[in-house]
Amino acid sequence: MIVEVLEIAFLFCTLLIVTYLVRHYIFTIAVLRKDKKTAKPNAVLAVNYEPTVSVLIPARDEEMVIGRLLQRTTQLTYPRDKLQVVVIDDASSDGTGQIAEEFAKRYGFIEVLHRDKKTGGKGKAAALNAGLKRSVGEIVFCFDADYYPQRDIVEKLVKEFVDPAVGAVQGRPVVLNEAQNIVTRLVTLERIGGYRVDQEAREQLGLIPQFGGTVGGFRRSIVAEFGGFDESMLTEDTDLTFTIYLAGYKIRYAGDAECYEEAVDGWKAYWRQRHRWARGHMQVCFKHAFNVVRSRKLNLKAKIDGLLLLNMYFVPVVTLVAFLVGVSLILSGASQLFSALWLFVPVSFYSLAGNFAPFFEIGVGAYLDGRTRIQFLIPLLFLAYMYNIFICTKALLDLFAAKLLGKKQVNWAKTRHFGDRNCYIMN
């Protein structure tokens, strides 16, 4: 009896893994076909569409990097009279506010919103909501303080809003400090798999391109209609993604709009960041999964993709369960069916945890980017995935514990940035 139960559990887990593998196989094929058919996206805009734009920069203790981003905003090619930059200094205890103020004095389109310890420090979503109230642009973009955008990024992103059905747009983050160490290189592989293939394929196939909370934007009117960001969510970006889709709007992915970011450069920082993402995604899954299933605004393929996207951070936990159950079955004498399915478990260990992109998808993404040496690191994804299994399991347990104990879940679980990566900026 116990063996039968274990076999059913194993069958369920491996079927879920195989479903994700098939999904990413389809994504890879779709992107390869698109690359064959069309030329590289043209940065020059075909339409003359220039709405007013507000750029929100939530910053808490970012004195090392905020100056670099603000300097870059002064080089943006978008018309100044249609641009507003709002720095939300969220109860910083360092010089972030002063640096932003200096820029605001010199450039009229830059504004600073100071939040003291009473009003601020309640998480990124709360900071963004405060910035949203201050913004005046028809379109609102969000940039993290450690980002370094292309000069024409606003034009590249804003063009998607010509279509009134588009509620939000997402650009492509590229790791700036890739050469720093093995962690930054592995994060680069994650970004390549996640954006060069995953987001691109979702865009191609009419599925659910995701708003990533930075290097992207939305229509202010739509988000204001929702009452702003949900401040109880740890990943307010994923929450907004599903709120937008459920309201009947689309999200577009603009892969040519690149923005350079400082990736986490140590395993400890990696753990903290991924733990927050995993817990936040799980939170959003519990909030939206049922709404996605019964939504009348989403078609069947979007519903399936949406559900798979929402459950993404549960997959490493499922892999762990599949492994443990599989080992138990081997010890108790396995059936033929089990032996065949056991082969699929190791494939998942060579995948990314954040989007479950398998090794073949990441390799193709790196190829499409014209990358060679980074391909050698793909076998090391095994280690990163093992690490992510522990991260996601801990995140799930923490989420349950917080629910049971009624603990507050949101604070600024931010990544520290040091701003010493300017050596990677060559222009």
Place this chain on the structure above:
Amino acid sequence: MQLVSSRWVSISFVEAVVLCLLASFRLINLESTVTLLIFNLLFTSLIFQLKGAVNKKLFLLALGNVIGLFWSYVFCSVSAVGTLVFGEGFNVVYAIFFPFLNFTWVVSFWSLSLTVLTPQANTGTEVKA
């Protein structure tokens, strides 16, 4: 003449792939054949869509199959010797870890093949203005 010889080269690479599959099935075990089939499916459906000469890709495919066959043969031998030395318990350890070790060559060879086929050598992130 060149076209004919190129065809013969292609045919010999395909033959090598078929021979490897047969050898793994007859001489090693079913798991190694299934791994080779997964590798071949991924390779033919994805890598053959990339730019580059067909014969270069066929050569890589055949080489991958030969490496896979050799890898499985080595592990099968390890299993036989391990069972002899450590007893039946070794078979259980082998059954658990063999698929994980088996995919090491698939992933490594996959990344090496893509390195060979990537048209331009770009070693790091380039900041575009």
